[in-house]
Amino acid sequence: MNPCSTPAPSRPWWKTTPAVLGVLALVALLGAFSFALGFLVMIAAVVAVWVLPPWRWFARLGATFGALVLLTVGASLGGQLDDNGTGEADAKSADAGGASAEAATASPTVSDPAKAxxxxxxxxxxxxxxxxxxxxxxxxxxxxxxxxxxxxxxxxTVCFQKADAAAKTIEFAAVKSAEPCPEKDGGPLPWPKMPDVVGATYNTAVEDLKHAGVDLDRVTLDDVYLDIDTPTAEEAAEDGDEWRVCFQSPDEGTKVTSTITVRLDLGRWTDADLVQRCPSAKDTTYKIPANDPDYDSADGTTVGGGWSDGGSPSSSGGSTGGGSVGTVHPGSFCSPRGATGLTEAGTTMVCGPSSDGRNRWRRA
Known part of the structure; x- marks a missing residue:
């Protein structure tokens, strides 16, 4: 017998290619019902691929990768089947329990989104x-x-907001922190306008500024007299009916924006003062004429100090010949040399030359 013509012995069926492909298909089928069982079958299929059929190495590698894919697909299908089965079981349980249509309607399937x-x-x-x-x-x-x-x-600072709860988006409309919010989004800034407070008492001026919407923290004070110290806001408020607004900045009707500072120039008098009106200009007048270094003691008028109304010294502010001039302020200009006076605290002061060569009130 010619050995070349003898047919090759047949391979057992479990070593054939169809048998191995059947094992691979079994991986997906079992993985749909149990991931653990499908994983074990996949291991067996991989071993069979590399041991049983006479495949080349790249075919065996592809079959191994295919086994992993089949297990994943089977597990995914199994999960979907489980979810659907659970839903059907729940529906059947609800029907068997005789749940009413009203109860089903009262239980919404989708909750309303929470507001921002x-x-x-x-x-x-x-x-x-x-x-x-x-x-x-x-x-x-x-x-x-x-x-x-x-x-x-x-x-x-946030002035307006527009939220979409379903889309989970929110849009903010804001202005700079020192600015007022407009009446509507995209509108002009409603800056307050400066009122006319000239001639008003300090207390009245403060109320007018509040009513106009001007921030009082932006208000600064100054004095119109050269020999009177500028009061603080607390001091001016304490004697608010004695302090009067002589000049203001800005003028009436000006918009008070975040870059503008309001200034009130104050004068002070009571019923006991000889002069009870504002001077014609700021920083040119002495409340006490005798404090003016240019004061002419001969005729009681001011030569260069700006006492424009021609007023004479008051009972508390003027003297000639070195007598007492009443209440004085330390460091202020004075005349004539040798005059005496008392501070508001009762300290005795004398008019004499200071380090700059001009007469000023000094402690006696």
Whole structure:
């Protein structure tokens, strides 16, 4: 017998290619019902691929990768079948229990989205941080007309907000922290206008400024007299009916923006004072004429100090020949040399030359 013509012995069926492919298909089928069982079958299939069929190495490698894919697909299908089965079981249980249609309607399947918190009045950077913590995507723009670019968010304040709870987005409209919010988004800034407070007492002027919307922290005070110290806001308020507004800045009707400082120039008098009106100009008049170094003691008029109304010395402010002049202020100019007076605290002062060569009130 010719050995070359003898047919090759047949391979057992479990070592054939169809048998191995059947094992691979079994991986997907069993993985759909049990991932653990499918994983074990996949291990067996991989071993069979590399041991049983007479495949080349790249075919065996592809079959190994295919086994992993089949296990994943089977497990995914099994999960979907389990979810659907659970839903059907729940539906059947509800029908068997005789649940009413009203009860089913009262239990919504989708809950309404929660509304966004109110961030109006907060700094823009803090509002955006809190909104993002709540799951919102935050945006911002200038709330005032003109659409300025927002750079330092910590220096801006939220005026308006528009939120979409379903889309989880929120848009903030803000202005600079020193600015008032407009009446509506994109409107002009409602800056307060300066009222006319000239001639009013300090207390009345403060009320007028409040009513106009002017921030009192932006108000500075000054005195119109050269020999009277400028009061603090607390001191002026304590004697608010004695202090009078002689000059103001800015003028009536001017918009008081964040860059403008309000100044009130105050004069002070009581019923005991000889002169009870504001001077014609600031820093040119002495409340006590004898304090003026240019005061002419011969005729009682001011030569160069600005006593424009020609007033004579009051009972507390003037003297000639070195007598007492009443209440004086330390360091103020005085005349004539040798005159004496008392401070508001009762300390005796004398008019004499100071380090600059001019007569000033000094402690006796």
């Amino acid at each position: 918190a109110d961030y109006v009045g907060q700094s823009l950077d803090e509002a955006e941080k809190q909104a993002r913590s709540a799951g919102y995507s935050a945006g911002h723009h200038d709330a005032a007309y003109g659409g300025r670019t927002i750079i330092m968010r910590s220096g801006w």
